[in-house]
Amino acid sequence: MLGRRILAAVAFVSACAQAQLSITNPSPSSWWVSGAVNTLAWTCGTSPYSAYTVVLSNSDSAILSGALALIANVPNFDCSFTVNEQQSSLQVSSTYTLSLANIQNLTDVYASTQFEVKAAGSVYPTSSASSSATGTSTAGSASSTSSSKTGAATANYIPVGMSMAAALVLGLVVA
Numbered sequence: 083m084l085g086r087r088i089l090a091a092v093a094f095v096s097a098c099a100q101a102q103l104s105i106t107n108p109s110p111s112s113w114w115v116s117g118a119v120n121t122l123a124w125t126c127g128t129s130p131y132s133a134y135t136v137v138l139s140n141s142d143s144a145i146l147s148g149a150l151a152l153i154a155n156v157p158n159f160d161c162s163f164t165v166n167e168q169q170s171s172l173q174v175s176s177t178y179t180l181s182l183a184n185i186q187n188l189t190d191v192y193a194s195t196q197f198e199v200k201a202a203g204s205v206y207p208t209s210s211a212s213s214s215a216t217g218t219s220t221a222g223s224a225s226s227t228s229s230s231k232t233g234a235a236t237a238n239y240i241p242v243g244m245s246m247a248a249a250l251v252l253g254l255v256v257a
């Protein structure tokens with residue numbers, strides 16, 4: 083009985099101590115706009131991980147035939163990442179999944195969220211973190227702030243189907 087209680091207490095404590103990572107933007111209610119400057123944000127303060135590869139996938143293989151490493155290496159301490167117009171030039175679809183994965187093993191997914199990419203020129207939800215970043219897809223002040231942000235992380239496209247190891251070998255990724 084006492085043993086059980088101790089076990090339960092240990093389980094409780096370790097569950098509480100276990101740091102959590104979740105993606106705060108985008109989300110099922112906070113979309114990205116195709117070709118615009120979009121915001122990726124996560125709970126950096128409670129994350130046990132130091133860096134991520136941002137992986138995009140879609141349940142519709144006509145949109146994306148496999149996992150796409152959108153951003154190779156984003157440090158956790160950045161807390162958010164400004165996805166530039168080029169990185170955001172995605173096909174419009176409501177069935178995207180965005181994941182934060184182990185930079186050495188893309189199938190080791192730490193956190194993921196469903197989200198939608200709306201047509202270029204769409205407005206953001208008013209409560210979205212991305213609404214303050216830019217209202218439209220035009221390259222204005224928002225993109226100049228994004229370029230300083232992207233400098234901190236290595237933003238590279240890795241061809242669909244290429245393994246992280248292969249990408250590393252080819253020098254596409256700065257690990």
Ligand SMILES: *[C@@H]1O[C@H](CO)[C@@H](O)[C@H](O)[C@H]1NC(C)=O
Nearest residue numbers: 184186187188189190191192
């Ligand atoms: C990559 O991660 C997956 C899921 O965590 C795991 O099953 C697999 O063994 C890992 N692969 C390597 C090479 O570490």
